[in-house]
Every structure is written in structure tokens, then in C-alpha cells.
Amino acid sequence: MPERMSARAAIATVAADFTEFALPERDFPEDGPISWTGYGRSRARATERTGEDESVVCGLASVEGRPCVLISFEFGFLGGSLGQRTGDRLESAYRAARERRLPLVSLIATGGSRMQEGMLALSQLQRVARQSTLLREAGLAQIAVLRDPTTGGGWATLGAGADVILALPGAQIGFAGSRVRPADADPAAYGAQGQLAAGQIDAIVPGEDLRGVLAGWLTLLGGGRRTEPAPVPEAFGSAGLPADGWEAVRRARSAGRPRAEAYLDAYFPHRQALAGDRCGGVDPGMLCGFGLHEGASYAYAAQTGTATRPAGYRTAARLVRLADRLGIPVLTLVDTPGAANDAAAERAGQGAAIADAFAALAAARVPVTTLVIGEGGSGGALALTSPGRTWVTADSYFSVIAPELAAAILKRPPADIEHTASQLRLRPQDLVELGVARGVLGA
Numbered sequence: 256m257p258e259r260m261s262a263r264a265a266i267a268t269v270a271a272d273f274t275e276f277a278l279p280e281r282d283f284p285e286d287g288p289i290s291w292t293g294y295g296r297s298r299a300r301a302t303e304r305t306g307e308d309e310s311v312v313c314g315l316a317s318v319e320g321r322p323c324v325l326i327s328f329e330f331g332f333l334g335g336s337l338g339q340r341t342g343d344r345l346e347s348a349y350r351a352a353r354e355r356r357l358p359l360v361s362l363i364a365t366g367g368s369r370m371q372e373g374m375l376a377l378s379q380l381q382r383v384a385r386q387s388t389l390l391r392e393a394g395l396a397q398i399a400v401l402r403d404p405t406t407g408g409g410w411a412t413l414g415a416g417a418d419v420i421l422a423l424p425g426a427q428i429g430f431a432g433s434r435v436r437p438a439d440a441d442p443a444a445y446g447a448q449g450q451l452a453a454g455q456i457d458a459i460v461p462g463e464d465l466r467g468v469l470a471g472w473l474t475l476l477g478g479g480r481r482t483e484p485a486p487v488p489e490a491f492g493s494a495g496l497p498a499d500g501w502e503a504v505r506r507a508r509s510a511g512r513p514r515a516e517a518y519l520d521a522y523f524p525h526r527q528a529l530a531g532d533r534c535g536g537v538d539p540g541m542l543c544g545f546g547l548h549e550g551a552s553y554a555y556a557a558q559t560g561t562a563t564r565p566a567g568y569r570t571a572a573r574l575v576r577l578a579d580r581l582g583i584p585v586l587t588l589v590d591t592p593g594a595a596n597d598a599a600a601e602r603a604g605q606g607a608a609i610a611d612a613f614a615a616l617a618a619a620r621v622p623v624t625t626l627v628i629g630e631g632g633s634g635g636a637l638a639l640t641s642p643g644r645t646w647v648t649a650d651s652y653f654s655v656i657a658p659e660l661a662a663a664i665l666k667r668p669p670a671d672i673e674h675t676a677s678q679l680r681l682r683p684q685d686l687v688e689l690g691v692a693r694g695v696l697g698a
Contacts, residue, residue, distance in 0.1 A: 259303065259403055261311045262329035265362040267467045267542075269400075270325060272314035279310075279343040288339060291371040294583075297333065305331040307582070309340050310365070313348040319470035323424045324352040327362040328409070331393035337408060338372045342379035345413075346497030354381065358396040358477050360469060362635070363414050366432055367407020383412040394477035394580055398467065401447065401456065406432040417455035418577050419472055419529065419632040420456040422447040423465070454531025454566060472529050475545040475552045480582025484622035485553045488522045488586070490648040490697030496684050500676030503683065504658060506650040507630045515542055515557035515588045518628060522548055524587070526555070529574055532601065536566025536603065537541075540591070543574040545583065554578035556639060557588035562595040563635050565608035573641060577618045589627040592657065612638040625653045626696070647683045649697040654681035681697070 266273050274602050276580035285295035302308050310332040316325035328335040330503050337345075352359040369376040390397060399417035401410075404427035412431055414420065422428060425549070429436075429445035443449040462469050464655045491513035497503035506512065519526060523546030531537045556571040571587075578585050594605055616623055616639070623641040630636070632651030647653065656664075656678035666677060686692040 257374030259330055259364065261331060262307065262327040262362070262364075263368060265326060265364075265402060266312065266316065266327045266472065268462060269360075269362070269469050272317040273314050273325065274316075275312060275314035275378040275502065276344075276347055279340075279347050280342055281343055283340065283506060287372050288375050289371075289373045291373075294371040297371070297662070300577065301332040304331055307332050310335045310337070311341050311344050314425050315351070315355075315357075316360070318466060318473055319414050321470050321473035323473055324348050324355070324357050324359045324361070326359070326413070327415045328364045330364040330404075332400075333369060333371075334367075335409070336367060336369035336376070337365065337379045337383075338369040338376045339379065341369070342382045342663050345379075345383055346386055349383075349390055352390055352395060353393050356395065357392075358398065358473055359390060360398045360400065360473075361408055362400045362402060362418065363405045363407060364402035365407065367409060376508050377408070377522075380412050384398075387412065387416050391580060392594065393479065394582060396472075396581060398469065398472055398476075400426050400460075401468070404432065405606065406430065415533070416453070418476070420449065421458050421460050421465070422456050424460055426457055427524050437504075446597045452537065453535050454537040455535075456568070457528065457530045468527070471525065475527060476548065476581055476583075481551070481584060482622070483551075484644060485548070485584045485586040485624040486587065486590075487624060487646050488518050488626055490626075490628075491517060491521075494697060495649060496513055496695065496698050498500075499673070500652070500679060500681050500685075501673035503652040503681060504676050507652045509650070512650050514627055515559045515590060515628065518588055519546070519555060519557060522546070523553075523555070528576075529570065532566040532569035533573065533648065534563070534566070534569060536569070537562040538567030538570065541565065541567030541570055543570050545578075552583050554583050554585045555588070556585070558591040558636070560592075560629055562591045562593055563591045564595045564600055565603040565605045568594075568605075568608035568612040568638060572655055575612075575615040575619055575623070577613075577623050579686060582621060584621045585619065585623045587623060587625045589625060589631055589636045589639050589653075590629035590651075591632050591636050592630050593632030609638045616641065627653055627692070632657060645692050646694050646696055647686050648690045649683055649695055650693075653686050653691060654679050654680040
């Protein structure tokens with residue numbers, strides 16, 4: 256079990272400056288709102304043990320010079336549980352973030368709702384959800400850091416409802432706490448590593464790195480609404496245009512062609528990744544996150560040359576919607592032979608996932624810039640493509656269907672595949688002539 260920090264020790268880990276908010280006042284009977292016998296004594300012992308009079312500490316903080324509103328849970332106070340007065344403090348913190356136009360960071364360690372306050376405690380989750388929604392509508396970011404443990408309603412609101420979710424190594428994470436799970440439950444499913452593998456969190460961050468990682472996220476997400484599109488990356492591929500369609504396909508499929516990682520590394524001196532679709536899936540072939548380019552923040556979604564899976568499209572859609580809400584322009588790098596079409600992809604909702612990616616780009620108010628850097632395989636590639644700001648590299652192609660599949664559908668012999676590729680008008684220069692792309696880079 257990882258070491259459990261107090262609320263104030265957790266604050267000191269990430270922030271050099273912290274100013275606690277004045278506490279909201281509420282009349283509170285000795286044994287609480289439902290007269291739970293001994294509740295008052297339990298609270299008094301918790302205060303004596305921790306020095307706190309409630310399970311959260313809230314205030315203004317500076318993380319390496321980046322201001323934010325900071326919430327930190329005190330697990331030693333009745334298991335970091337949420338009660339009415341906890342809800343009062345959380346609501347005040349969210350309100351302060353809106354009024355001051357600041358991102359909100361939550362350092363969470365909680366067992367869930369406080370049973371000594373009954374349904375009045377459970378209803379605090381609705382208050383938190385409402386405040387989270389208002390902060391989202393205000394275009395402000397929410398970052399959660401999951402300490403040990405993060406379970407119950409605290410996970411299902413402040414944790415899972417955040418825009419970026421980080422976890423400390425070994426943290427217990429799950430809606431069900433350790434005492435209420437099925438006896439045969441796999442413990443790995445309730446840990447940070449299992450949740451990362453299931454696409455529920457973005458990263459596991461060692462405690463010694465947490466301050467720097469948080470500062471990076473606050474820099475990337477706190478720049479405010481911008482209207483300038485992401486500049487088109489420089490092309491790394493071979494010079495010269497392909498003579499025919501099949502040459503374009505061969506060049507795009509070449510193992511030596513530059514891939515998304517190379518483009519992202521050159522474009523962003525600093526970037527941080529979002530991972531997972533929040534629905535149980537991760538696609539390593541879709542790289543999503545935010546980065547700094549020439550001092551400005553941009554979001555990116557980049558295919559890596561593999562067949563994109565449902566989790567990849569859902570992660571990209573999540574990225575685009577977050578960037579749109581925060582006013583951050585988007586860069587997409589297209590490189591896929593097409594959407595994955597195996598039975599597992601169909602069962603995971605491939606059609607709905609592609610539709611969601613199309614919808615996210617169609618609804619985006621921020622500008623989206625696309626560079627096709629390799630294969631542009633049908634709708635699986637188009638789902639990440641800007642309708643009006645698309646460029647192509649000289650070693651790429653974009654096609655309604657792969658030439659091999661087109662020949663098969665048309666009942667043509669394999670010898671006709673190369674001719675079919677040219678008929679499809681899939682070369683970079685064809686795409687510009689057809690109005691699909693604005694220009695060819697690296698020609």
C-alpha cells in the first residue's frame with residue numbers, strides 16, 4: 256500500500272504558495288443532520304488526529320508560478336468522505352475558480368459519501384456534478400490527481416469527471432471500495448495500473464514528478480481562447496511527386512517513411528499525452544494530447560500508421576471536444592490504412608466511434624489543421640480530417656478505398672491493382688486538383 260499523505264502534505268508536494276479560503280458557515284447539530292449517535296464524537300476525534308475540521312482543504316495555489324484553485328482531501332478525517340460541509344467547501348472552490356477564471360486541481364483521497372449523514376451526504380455528489388458542469392461551461396480546465404484511495408462518489412465526480420486524470424503509483428481507484436467489492440473481484444482492476452490499461456486515466460505520475468507535470472498541464476490548458484489555427488508542420492518525407500497512383504501507395508506504405516512520433520517531436524518541444532477513451536479502451540495507434548509550438552498551446556490527435564480502433568476514435572473525439580471547450584486549436588496527423596474491421600472492433604462499436612469523431616470535428620469552433628503524412632485509408636482517415644484546412648505530404652495518399660479492395664469489389668484480377676490505384680486519383684497532386692487538399696508539402 257502506498258504511503259498516504261495528509262491533505263496539507265499533498266498540497267506542499269505540488270504548490271509552494273497556498274492561501275486557504277475562508278470557510279463557509281453552516282449550522283450543524285452535534286450528531287449531524289440525521290442525528291447519527293456518536294457522529295459528533297467521531298468528528299472530534301478526527302479533528303484531534305488530523306488537525307482539520309472537515310475532509311477537504313481548499314484555496315488558491317501557485318504550481319511553479321501557474322495559479323489555480325486547489326482542493327486537497329484529508330483521508331484521515333473520516334476516510335476523506337463527503338458530507339454537507341464538504342459539499343459547501345467544494346462548491347465554494349468551484350465558484351472561486353469560475354470567478355477568478357482559474358483552472359481547478361483536485362488532489363483526491365476519499366472513500367466516498369459519508370454514511371453518518373445519509374442521503375444528505377449522497378446528494379453532495381449532485382452539487383459537485385453541477386459545479387463541475389458550470390466550470391466546464393465557463394471554458395476552464397479541471398485536473399484530478401488520484402491519491403490512495405480514490406473510490407465511491409469522489410471518484411465518480413471529481414475524479415472521473417475531470418478533463419485530465421493523473422494517478423499516483425499504487426493508488427487504489429474504483430467506484431467500489433475495498434470492503435464492498437465482490438469477494439472474487441480482480442484487485443488489479445481497482446488499481447492505477449489497471450485503470451490506465453482500461454483507458455480510465457491519462458497517466459501514472461511518481462510523486463517527485465507531480466509538481467512539474469501539473470505545471471506543464473496548467474501551462475498547456477490555461478492559455479485562454481485563441482482563433483489562430485495550428486501552423487502546418489514541415490514535411491520530412493522524400494521530395495518529388497509520385498508518377499502514378501501505385502507509386503503513391505508504395506511510398507506511403509514504406510517502412511522508412513517518417514511517422515507521427517517524429518512529426519510530434521519536431522513540432523512540440525513540450526507535450527503531454529491524454530490516454531484512453533474513458534469507456535474501457537486504449538488504442539496505442541492514436542496519439543492524443545496537448546503541446547507547445549512556438550510558445551502557443553495546441554491539441555493534437557495523430558494516427559501512427561495502424562488500423563485505428565474504436566478506442567482511438569473515442570479518444571480523439573474526447574481530445575477535440577476538450578480543446579474546443581478550452582479554445583485551443585487542433586492539429587491532426589492522418590496516417591492509417593483504415594479503420595480496424597475485425598470482429599472485436601465491431602463489437603466495441605466501431606461505427607459509432609467513427610461517427611463520434613466525425614461529429615466532434617464537425618462541431619468544433621476552434622480551427623482544425625490536418626496534415627496527411629502517410630496512408631489516408633477511407634472513412635477511417637477522413638474522420639480525423641479537417642474539411643477546409645488539409646494538406647498532404649509528397650509521400651502520402653488519400654483514397655475512398657484501398658486499391659486492392661477496390662479491385663476485389665470490381666472483380667478485377669490482381670494484375671489490375673496498380674491501374675486501379677491510378678484510377679482512384681489518390682496521389683497528393685490529385686488531391687489538390689480535386690480540392691480535397693490545399694497543397695502538397697515536401698514535393
